[in-house]
Amino acid sequence: MKNIAAKFIILSIILFSIISAFEKNKQVLAQAASPSVSPSASQTQKQIMQKERLTEDISQTKDELLSQLESYNRDEKKYRIALSQYQAHQTLSSIEDVVEISRLTMLSRNQVLTTYLKLIRLKLIETEGIEVTHKKEALTRIEQKLILLGQFKARIEPVNDRIEINQLADDFVEIGADIKEDCYYSLTLLMLGRLQGVYDQTNVLESRIKEGVVAENRLDKTLNEQAFKETDRLIESTQTMLAEQWSELGKDDLNSKYEAMYRRVYDDLNLIYTKLSQLVSYLGELLDQ
């Protein structure tokens, strides 16, 4: 009897394993047969991942810049003390101190400007509404300035003489002014580009809402027409203002006056922002109806 039971158990185990193997195989086959992710979906996923990586890079660079600025401020404070000591005493030791501290402060400044340019470059890449030609121009300028800063750093490192420090300071006047102008050019592009991005998206959303409202016949005709007329009017005036700003930015005579422009356009951009806020609120109202 024991013999029969043992055989029965062995047989049932074999049967069980065959059945479970069959089930697992079925699951694997089902997974393999499931439709693969469509290329457009994978592309969107790729874009999302790239954007996430970019946001992460921006935040890392910002942190880096903050710590470098702290270090620069400490060096700059030491430089001012050393300079006043040198001007007061004119001793050999004070000359030695001021040369070394000036060198370190110059290196520190170089580092801050390099990181800042890198941050602006990342932000330019991230911002969607900037016109391609302007974006390319700004990125090229930044690349050139990064190379210049690298070369300047190589010149600062071996310096140990007062005259050489003064020579470096003279040479940096032009480089520094160019860096500043290019940064203000990029900052203006960023401000304008962000607003342009919002405007573009607003325009698309408005036409979609219009389609939806008309298709579902949610509003009565007179109210419908009035609401969209008002929205269209606002869209048109915003578009005109944005176009004016872009053409202003493209003028050749503006070259190397971007810092002034950045400060001047603030009021105009603020007005565009107010109009866009109004538009977004209109769209919300249209959706709620």
Added chain:
Amino acid sequence: MKKNQENQTQFTQEGALYESGQEELLQTASSRLKEDSFVKSKKGKLIIGLSILLFALLALLFISSSNKEKPQSAPQQNQETEIEEIEDSSPLRLQLEDLQNKLEQSDPADKDTPFPNVNMDIRIEEKKE
């Protein structure tokens, strides 16, 4: 002599026990023979085969029912509720929310990356004009 007499009595007393033991052995041997003949017989084979088939059927039923009743894992449930939530809010509403977020980020008053306040003229002596 006394010893032998005692042993004989013991032998005669225990004799019955030995005989009954042999009977038991004979009985078990015969039952084993019966079992072997049961396994080899057509009837026995049929019963074993049927029981295996029945067992296999039960196992199949058990597996299929356990697959159907398998509770869904927590992430799957979360995904489903998320999908339901997305379905609840229309795509236009989602676009509007995204637009509102972008609008907030594009405020010109919010200057998150101003030009760093650094000394552009680090020198030891004043520049000679």
